[in-house]
Amino acid sequence: MANLNIKLVKSLNGRLEKQIRTAYSLGLRKIGDVTVQPDNDCTRGKIAKIGYLLQVTEVK
Secondary structure, eight states, X not given: OOEEXXXXXXXXXXXXXXXXXXXXXXXXXXTTOEEEEEOSHXXXXXXXXXXXXEEEEEEO
């Protein structure tokens, strides 16, 4: 199974609480934070919610 490299590229300041909690659940707290998550439906759903704040690349 592939993994996704997820980087927070925009600030969480002024965002809705649900969006902030979604970023925290991915392990992203500050601009520039990077995490590797499994490529599954749960992770894809979180990315869909806050995708405009993220940079996502696939890792094999």
